[in-house]
Amino acid sequence: MDSYLTSGESHHISGEHTHDEEGNKMFGFIVFLLSESVIFLSFFAGYIVYKITTPNWLPAGVSGLEIKDPAINTVILVSSSFVIYLAERALQRHDLLKFRLFLAATMAMGSYFLLGQALEWHSLAFGFTSGVFGGMFYLLTGFHGLHVLTGILLQSIILVRSFNPGNYDTGHFGVNATSLFWHFVDVIWIVLFILIYIWQ
Numbered sequence: 001m002d003s004y005l006t007s008g009e010s011h012h013i014s015g016e017h018t019h020d021e022e023g024n025k026m027f028g029f030i031v032f033l034l035s036e037s038v039i040f041l042s043f044f045a046g047y048i049v050y051k052i053t054t055p056n057w058l059p060a061g062v063s064g065l066e067i068k069d070p071a072i073n074t075v076i077l078v079s080s081s082f083v084i085y086l087a088e089r090a091l092q093r094h095d096l097l098k099f100r101l102f103l104a105a106t107m108a109m110g111s112y113f114l115l116g117q118a119l120e121w122h123s124l125a126f127g128f129t130s131g132v133f134g135g136m137f138y139l140l141t142g143f144h145g146l147h148v149l150t151g152i153l154l155q156s157i158i159l160v161r162s163f164n165p166g167n168y169d170t171g172h173f174g175v176n177a178t179s180l181f182w183h184f185v186d187v188i189w190i191v192l193f194i195l196i197y198i199w200q
Helices: 007-053 068-092 096-123 131-161 173-198
Strands: none
Touching: 007 131, 007 173, 068 096, 068 173, 096 131, 131 173
């Protein structure tokens, strides 16, 4: 029996090892997202309970939230999920130029969302200490905004790494994980938008 492997067999085993390693990493990342989901679900549950049981839900002098600009921001953020998907597809085809363009567009859309949220915060007539609603509003939107910022930072890292020759030749775990995180952030915002802006 031969005690050595041909170069083809060695490459095959190395490929399987890389695949298993990426699979394990992705499983761990999914577990992380599930733990984040539990945190958000607890916030959602708290918001619903407080809204149902608090007689004076809105702060004094506030009749409701303006919905037009948040709706536009929502469309932009949710659309960015499709754009980062296009970035993934471009990388799979080894088209780094389109990958970078789509990724930069996703970052721009996320940044636009954060800017819109900051402008909304600045224009609101209530603060974090303005009753239960004020506290819940800033807690939920702020915690989500922190996740959006994290997603943008992750995208900037994988964008910079794309300029390292051959960086993505052995696997795309970082890109896939970042994309999955971004989809998660978008889904969470859809729920938040319904709870905070639609259900007034």
